[in-house]
Amino acid sequence: xxxxxxxxxxxxxxxxxxxxxxxxxxxxxxxxxxxxxxxxxxxxxxxxxxxxxxxxxxxxxxxxxxxxxxxxxxxxxxxxxxxxxxxxxxxxxxxxxxxxxxxxxxxxxxx
Amino acid sequence: xxxxxxxxxxxxxxxxxxxxxxxxxxxxxxxxxxxxxxxxxxxxxxxxxxxxxxxxxxxxxxxxxxxxxxxxxxxxxxxxxxxxxxxxxxxxxxxxxxxxxxxxxxxxxxxx
Numbered sequence: 178x179x180x181x182x183x184x185x186x187x188x189x190x191x192x193x194x195x196x197x198x199x200x201x202x203x204x205x206x207x208x209x210x211x212x213x214x215x216x217x218x219x220x221x222x223x224x225x226x227x228x229x230x231x232x233x234x235x236x237x238x239x240x241x242x243x244x245x246x247x248x249x250x251x252x253x254x255x256x257x258x259x260x261x262x263x264x265x266x267x268x269x270x271x272x273x274x275x276x277x278x279x280x281x282x283x284x285x286x287x288x
Numbered sequence: 289x290x291x292x293x294x295x296x297x298x299x300x301x302x303x304x305x306x307x308x309x310x311x312x313x314x315x316x317x318x319x320x321x322x323x324x325x326x327x328x329x330x331x332x333x334x335x336x337x338x339x340x341x342x343x344x345x346x347x348x349x350x351x352x353x354x355x356x357x358x359x360x361x362x363x364x365x366x367x368x369x370x371x372x373x374x375x376x377x378x379x380x381x382x383x384x385x386x387x388x389x390x391x392x393x394x395x396x397x398x399x400x
Contacts, residue, residue, distance in 0.1 A: 186328065209387055220292075220378050220391030221331070264330060273319050273338045274387045275346065278330035 179204045179267055183279035190286050193254045198282045200265035201247040210248045211276065212241050213264040221264055255286045290314050292392035294379050300398045301369040309364040309395050311379030318384040320362040324348065324375040325394075331378065337362055338384070369399045 180203040190196055202210065209228050213221035225234040227243040234241045238259060240251045250263055262283045266276035295310045313320065321336035323346075333346030335354040343354050351373060353365040362381075366373060376396050380389040 181330075183330075211387060218394070220380075220393055221389075222391070223388045226387060266331075268387060269333065269346075272333070272344070272346065273336060274382055274384070274389075275319075275321055275333050275336050276331075276387070276389065277347075278323075278332075280328050280330045 179269065179277045181265060181267055181277055181279035183263075183265060183282050185282060186280065187283045188285070190252075190255055190284070192256055192286055192288050195251070195253045195255070197252070198250040198263055198284070199247060200250070200279055202265075202267050202279075203246075204267050205270065207245075208268045210243055211266045212248070212250055213266065215262045215264060215281070217261075224263075252284070255284075257286045257288050260284055260286045292379055292381055292390050294377075294392035294395050296395060297393065298396050300400065301366070302400050303369060303371060305369050307366050307369065309366075309377055309379075309397075311362045311364065311392060312360050313362075313379075313381040313390070314360065315381060315390065316359060317381035317390070318359070320356065320379065320381045321346070321389070322352070322354065322362070322364045323378045323380065325378060326375050334364065334377075366397075371399045373397065374399045 212224040215221040225241040262281045264281045266278040269275045292313045322334040323331040337343045337356040379392040
């Protein structure tokens with residue numbers, strides 16, 4: 178059974194303090210690794226898709242990387258508006274394109 | 289485009305009551321799904337549909353029922369509400385050829 182584990186559960190940073198979020202996964206065959214951002218009271222919003230080890234994607238202060246066992250979401254010089262819960266997910270077997278999600282990392286960036 | 293819409297936004301039920309959570313999308317997406325989100329557990333798949341008239345169970349289907357008579361709508365029915373169904377429910381849709389899911393704003397359900 179596919180498993181997705183995220184760490185840490187919560188992360189407090191000062192504005193400008195760079196850090197990384199971890200997503201480790203166990204799947205029978207990787208068909209992609211997805212990152213979403215979720216603001217309080219809202220639905221998740223798509224950020225990135227990574228398909229193969231070594232692949233990297235960037236968007237503003239966020240960079241996602243992928244190895245054979247885990248993915249990292251690097252946040253460079255974060256701002257308070259980056260505060261959100263970040264979710265990673267992998268496709269489920271035999272379920273269309275539905276996803277198995279990790280528990281999420283709640284990021285809080287203080288000014 | 290309104291995207292994915294869900295109603296109601298909040299709902300309180302008593303144990304044993306039934307209700308339907310509504311979900312609609314105007315992007316002509318083939319796939320639609322329902323997830324529930326509980327603290328520390330991420331999102332878990334309840335039911336999904338790959339097209340009108342086709343539905344299947346996800347990870348946590350017990351106590352829920354779905355049908356899909358049109359491409360646009362995918363309602364979720366709670367047959368006899370239980371306190372364990374207290375959660376935030378998200379509907380999502382996507383194209384058949386891609387993995388990017390578009391999520392609705394959620395319904396916060398409390399069962400007393």
